[in-house]
Amino acid sequence: MKKIPVTTDDRPKEECGVFGISTPHGDGVAELSFFGLFALQHRGQEAAGIAVSDGSRVRLHKDEGLVSNIFTPEVLAPLSGYHAIGHTRYSTTGSNAHRNIQPFVIETMHGPLAVAHNGNIVNASALREELLHRGFGLTATSDTEVIALMLAAAGGRTWQERLERTLPAWKGAFSLVLLAADEVIAVRDPWGFRPLSVGRLPHGGWTVASETCALATLGCTDIDEVRPGEIVTLRGAEIDRIQALTPSGQPARCTFEFVYFSRPDSFWDGQNVHHVRQRLGRELAIESAIDADVVIPVPDSSIPAAIGYSAESGIPHNDGLIKNRYIGRTFIEPTQDMRERGVALKFNALRENLEGKRVVMIDDSLVRGTTAGPLVKLVRDAGATEVHLRITCPPITHACHFGVDMGHDGDLMASRLSVEEMEAHIGADSLAFLSLDGMMRAVGQSEGYCNACFTGEYPIAVHEAQAKLSFEGAIA
Template sequence: MKEYCGIFGIYNNPNAAYYTYLGLYALQHRGQESAGIAVTDGNRIDYHRDFGLVFSVFNSERLNSLTGHVAIGHNRYSTSGASDSPDNVQPIVVSYKLGQMAIAHNGNLVNAWELREKLEDEGSIFRGTTDSEVIVHLIVKSKKRRFLERLMDALSKLKGAYSLLVMTNKKLIAIRDPWGFRPLCMGELDGSPVFASETCAFDLIGAKYIRDVEPGEVVLIENGEMKSYRIPAFESAKRSQCIFEFVYFARPDSKIFGRSVYEVRKAFGRKLAKEHPVDADVVIPVPDSGVVPSLGYSQESGIPFELGLIRNHYVGRTFIKPQQKMRDIGVKVKLNPVPELLKGKRVVVIDDSIVRGTTSRKIVRMIREAGAKEVHMRISSPPTKWPCYFGIDTPTKDQLIASTHSVDEICRYIEADSLGYLSIEGMIEAAGGSWEDYCTACFDGNYPVDIPETVVRQAKKE
């Protein structure tokens, strides 16, 4: 599993670019390929974007040049479109008949290929390959007169996941798709409305969380006035919030979908301990996403919690892969066991998921080599059997080990003494709400939106 995108926006603040920079800093975990900020002074939109982490893309001089009182920002991990094309870095900024416009998008459209092909047939020319650019073209080509009408017209054609921030010379608009796949939070900073993918961005800048942007809601801010609208074409859409946000993607100190990520993850661990108990001496997490559910597992089971695996936080995605004879270094450079905590012990290892299984096998071997007597793997989510088409960069179905292997077969493959997954029922109960609130397609294949065959074929090619 890989991160996807984080977005941040602020209205009517003299330090808009700087606060957006800080917001993106807090959301860095959601995307590490590129970052960008667009800002307006009411007359024109200026922007800067580039490949790299937030701190490397922006410096004091660059931020000082982005003057204006309204800004939006974006961190990207590519789930649609080539990661090495500058034209795919967001926010996307364009000039057209009604003025300028900037867009920052988190999510993935399942009908983007269909829409793009139709737009190209009508004469549209695309610079990049992202589905986000499709949204821009739909707005620009709409026959509606006013901007809000154009925007609503474009949104009525979209299917899939999109949390959007749209900025014009005079407006800031926050949008969440009718299914509510991706989180989008609303807050306030000294009278300035702010929006972010997660509330951890508000904590950093001292903003107050107000509420979530609701699924299917369009929040328009213009001339200091905030208005709320509904996307009319999808009023009957079923709420389908991505439960994997709780499992892995969101920061544990964030609040999304109205719930504390920390408390939900701990509840996952408690439920996992009830469903898959084991006689053991120590519970250890695979950091970082396994830490909080490990605490819940430890507290429920009474088995002591220890940090038996230490993560190297300075390893980036550009780590050079070793030769075949040194293949295990790829994991060891990121994780290192503490033999003093593991030697002669029966160890419970908590991780958030198993995707292909190769990393889990290396972790189990590493713990055994450190002297563990038994290694019991516990996963704080159900088996991942189906790919995601709504903004998570997952492998295709044939590459997901749980789609072709039973739990016992996976256990043998990763060389653990036992393996237990959290059930879907237990996960939903721990997350709060009901089945109707969440998308669980990656676990059960029940996609809330029909997936076109062209999208499935394209995913296999990529």
């Protein structure tokens, strides 16, 4: 029987969280990796792995499931060593599943190498073809294996040298954490698409993680971003940073990390995510003011924006929807009964807070747009006299090629319909999106960000960014 998720998933999907740690003492390296990944769990909930090196050998455990299910005390016990990396990922489809779980570990002439990757190399298909034509055999279908094998084959006396020679070939988004026999190396693409930060552990050593929330959980100090194009080496008590590639003239941080992905307590580019989201709400209140009685968020992502919208507009903020916290891992097909009532499995409305009210409902983004209509109806059925939908970013009109799965261009509601058409389709009394400028004002920057999914202006030429699906080549 095929498993069909309970709700067609109308959300963008991040593909990964990465983590690395190197200590002089080797105490609890696997446990700390576990806690680090646990704090990155929201970046990928389908599979996870940890690889540990004791100075010469690498031990690996990876599996499908949540971090807390995969790593029991029995599983962690043998993972002893001084250095470790970890990975949590969104989805591993089909029979590929097990092969594509990370970290990806190989033996090379220079010793073991484990790779954990967040992002998407847009020219991976071409690089893969190159490897195949040089006679390599590839066991997985991911760009991570391409990265690993290119490094294994590169010239240079150290992994850092080999990275410096290989980095120029990789076009796209990559926040990488590598584990060698006696060091952990973090690298970020020169555009700086995806976040990556380092911090000093309270009891000695260094750690690196996709988001600072993981570093905060471990009690790190001296938290700093890995710079675009930088190679950071963690070796016990030492840290070594080299600017390997000139950061791209046009840096391209993913704005969407602020809008949706990152945990509210994370920092990026000097900004706290929760704070930026409040400002997104404020900007929206300024740009798209409306007379109303209550501002409600679509939980959880839009709670900070609703707080900001309320503060700016003076319209009181309250909860209007309760979300079932256990949503997300259910594969029972709804009965006809259930299907008719749309989003009921995920959300219930709070009539007390909505009845007779003109409601401003804040959501972070519209992707496929399939849940917005039912949500508006749910709120209206609970007695709201007006429902005004406000979105904390511009219409998403183009697919992302830099590590976020939003489906193809054609799947995106805003690529097919105008705002008016969307408003009618959704059945809202009004629908407004935050402008690109408004969004960037909230972020506090006007430059250095990727906004391709809103504008179609890809920081890396689109013709290079085609190939992703052709990967699913010969091994199904």
